[in-house]
Amino acid sequence: MFETLKKATLDKIFVLMAEYAADPRTGKIDLGVGVYKDPGNNTPIMSAVKKAEQRILDGARTKTYKGVVGNKEFSAAIVDLALANTVEASRIRCVNGAGGTGALMILMHVLGRARPGGRIFISDPTWPNHIPLAENAGLEVHYYPYFDPRSRAVDFDAMIKVIDGLNSNDTILLHGCCHNPTGANLTPAQWDRVVESLRRTGAFPLVDLAYLGFGDGIEADAYGVRKVATSVPECMIAFSASKNFGLYRERAGVAIAIARDSETADVVSSQMQNIIRGTISQTPDHGAEVVRVILEDKDLRAEWEAELTEMRERMKRLRVKLADAIRQRSNSKDFDFIAQHSGMFSLLGLPEAVVTKLKLDDAIYMINDSRINVAGIPEDRVGELADKLLAAIR
Ligand SMILES: Cc1ncc(COP(=O)(O)O)c(C=O)c1O
Structure with missing residues (x-):
């Protein structure tokens, strides 16, 4: 039976992770995988998460099924965090997703059912998984230009030209903040223009x-999603708690649908539940419950926010340090964009041959398209990293 199968291509990031793990060189630098790293190069469990887990462990009485919509209090806390009461609750329906990917999967399938074969416009470039997620739901993938490879900023003129040409049967996928892979983001004025x-x-x-919270803080990062949610009659939001709560493997996410009225919202909710039932039946609850406990408790919430702030500020500091080190050595502002970007990533705009050379000669790992995870920059070796980057592009 299996002889009928062809080998499927794996996401390149997993190949890169395996190469990095197998590299025996000491001093290797991992700027590839998209997880937060602390100064010790670890991806720690946040202390608010540890405390919430302990409470859950002590208080747990059952492991029975939670139901198809998942942890409703978790969803409500996330809606509150992301939208802060800006949208009438009767128009909102949520189900948990297995991580942000699971939330996207559910929402893409809702789109596929509402508009079979419909066009979805995705930023070029984007997080690679957006494409199979859309295609698996039967959507037709199209792109809008997003990034100017020369300035390494958003190419807003090109982007808005395509957006202005969409029609009412089209869907547009927008990164709420901290664009992956580029690190270049829309300004509030540009969000306003997109929404218009x-x-x-x-x-x-x-x-x-x-x-959310990895760029310029929760409120600033929520500008775009709140602008969209409060300005159009219907929209959807895929929330991931993987990065901002450091819950990667727990698969905590929420699929949020905002409909024009409560009756329509009920129909969307039934579709979302039907999709879950026919695919994974129930979503994982541990990470969802951890987030619920944190967000519903004043002290744990304050502790989590402080930890998130520390992570964000560390990433900002690393950006500034690397940009400064390159500027001092090269006497040019060509890499200043690293400090202007926000979130966990920056797309350096290097040719693939340079990326390969850095890997082979210097054990510096980044994604083929030259996306770096700024949290992976070793703070005590920024000068060495700047030297190696400059040597590789000369
Ligand atoms: C842009 C974007 N969306 C969604 C996700 C989904 O994350 P997860 O499924 O791990 O919550 C990621 C993860 O890397 C991402 O970068």
């Missing part, structure tokens, strides 16, 4: 919110 266009064309927005 969506109101005019009627194109349907799906916002992927995987890094």
Whole structure:
């Protein structure tokens, strides 16, 4: 039977992770995988998470099924965090997803059912998994330009030109903040302009919110998603708690649908539940419950916010240090964009041959498209990293 199968291609990031793990060189640098790293190069469990887990462990009385919609209090806490009461609750319906990917999977399938074969416009470039997620739901993938490879900033003129040309049968996928892979983000004024266009064309927005709080703080990072949610009659949001709560393997996420009225919202909810039932039946609860406990408890919430702030500020500091080190050595502002970007990533705009050379000669690992995870920059070796980057591009 298996002889009928062809070998499927794995996401390149897993190949890179395996190569990095197998590299015997001491002093190797991992700027590849998209997880937060602390100064010791570890991806720690946040202390608020540890405390919440202990409470859950002490208080747990059952492991019975939670139900198809998952942990409702977790969903409510996330809606509150992301939207802060800006949208009438009767129009909102949620189900848990297995991580942000699971939330996207559910929402893409809702789109696929509502508009079989419909067009979805995705930023070029984007997080690679957006494409199979959309295709698996039967959507037709199209792109809008996003990144100017020369300035390494958002190419807003090119982007808005395509968005202005969408129609009411189209869907647009927007990164809520901390764009992956580029690190270049829309300003509030640019979000306003995008929303003005969506109101005019009627194109349907799906916002992927995987890094809330990793860019400029929860409120600032929520500007775009709140602008969208409060301005158009219907939209969807995929929330991930993987990065901002450090819960990667626990698979905590929420699929949020905002409909024009409560009756329509009920229909969407039934579709989301039907999709879960026919695929994974129930979503994992541990990570969801951890987030619920943290967000519902004043002290744990304050502790989590402080830890998130520390992570964000560390990433910002590493950005500034690397940009400064490159500027001092090269006497040019060509890499200043690293300090202007926000979130966990920056797309350096290096040719693939340079990326390969850095890996082979210097044991510096980054994604083929030259995306770096700034949290992986070793703070005490920024100068050495700048030297090696500059030597590789000369
Ligand atoms: C843009 C984007 N969306 C969604 C996700 C989904 O994350 P997860 O499924 O691990 O919660 C990621 C993870 O890397 C991402 O970068």
